[in-house]
Amino acid sequence: MSKKKYVLVGTGGRAQFFYKAIVRDFSETSEIAAFCDVNQTRMDYANKQIAEFGAGPVPTYKAHEFDRMIEEIKPDIVIVTSVDRTHHKYIIRAMELGCDVITEKPMTVDEEKCQAILDAVKATGRNLRVTFNYRYSPHNTKIRELIMDGTIGDVHSVHFEWLLNTKHGADYFRRWHRDKRNSGGLLVHKSTHHFDLVNFWLGTQPKTVYALGDLMFYGKENAEKRGVTEFYSRAHGSAAAENDHYALHMKDNPSLKAMYLDAEHEDGYFRDQSVFGDGINIEDTMGVMVKYQSKAILTYNLYAFAPWEGFRVAFNGTKGRIEMEVIEASYVNSGGDQALEGAVKGKKILVHPIFEAPYEVKVEEKKGGHGGGDPVLLNDLFGTPSPDRFNRAASHVDGAMSILTGIAGNKSLRTGLPVQVKDLVSFD
16 A cells, blocks of 8 residues: 655644654554745754654755645645644645645634635545544543434533633733734634534534623733733743743743744744733633524633633533533643643533433543544544544534634624624535
8 A cells, every 4th residue: 555645834833743643653654745834943843853753854845835845745635734824825725736635723714715715625626634633532522422322312502611721721822823813813723623513513513603702811901900010022031921820931841942942033933922912812701602503502601711721511402411521631732742732631421311310421531632532533634544423534614614603703703793604605
């Protein structure tokens, strides 16, 4: 069997998840053939990383050389892990040049870029996968199974609360995500996972979205209201940041130092900006209501300065109720062991049948990030996937339907009105 040839564009923290897996675990079926980025230092670091597994070095191409890379390398598949607002550019061009694509979530950040991707898939006939690793977490798969099997009958409402703590949640306000133009805000960049889970769990798609939200904790103005008087622009080299719980000290972390601090001279990107600085235009507190095509109703809350990391979700059906609470380990992207990403510290699933005693559903977690879900996802992408009754592999339609909830939420935030998802893009 010939190996699938992959190239990867965007060699920041998320890229490691893919290129390390290929060279470490799937070298018999897959190979990394090139890296592409705006930053040569970061690509050089990626080559050092794969060298630890006896691979590479592979050719590197600057972002403006993307077409030349495709022409020279002739990859089967392009992996897109660049800044969110650039996803559509690489996805569309890769398909136009005859490649299939795997993209990190979110697929893109607004309805115009989403429509452009949908049109390109239709025009080229190429395959686009979106990497929703939370679908593969054993506890999330179990919820899908319970609902599919009719454990609580038809689900009519869902209450979903997601908590990002002051380590992980704060991290979105230090880096490029703090500018909504780059990330679509947390309703797109982060909530795409959560909205996809609801679509996946219920087997339905969003219809109407209404949202409220604001920047209520992070940012200079909010800090000033709480009496903070000492500020800094970034942590590196700042005395004021030394004793700040919210500061990120890249010099103390070899991975962050090599990938970002040592690469600053090329593109001026600061990974360690103050979360209490100016220039933040994304929300840290959000509430959303969604009506689905199945007529189910979702009430959703996300906030990014919680004392613990994880989520609670409850499903109300015609035969009873399911409740799940999951406590996750805290982490900083590219700051250490990737197995800690989404790692489960505690979980509980309770089923409450109508007229019967409640009972707990046990779920075995496995090794790897997201409770053991990451290795299953990676095998689906790069190995030999097994038949899956839950259909966890996410298509471009799944990718679109998850971000469209957040994109509709952003539009609702701007207008104060409910938004019909069908008015945002056309799938025809």
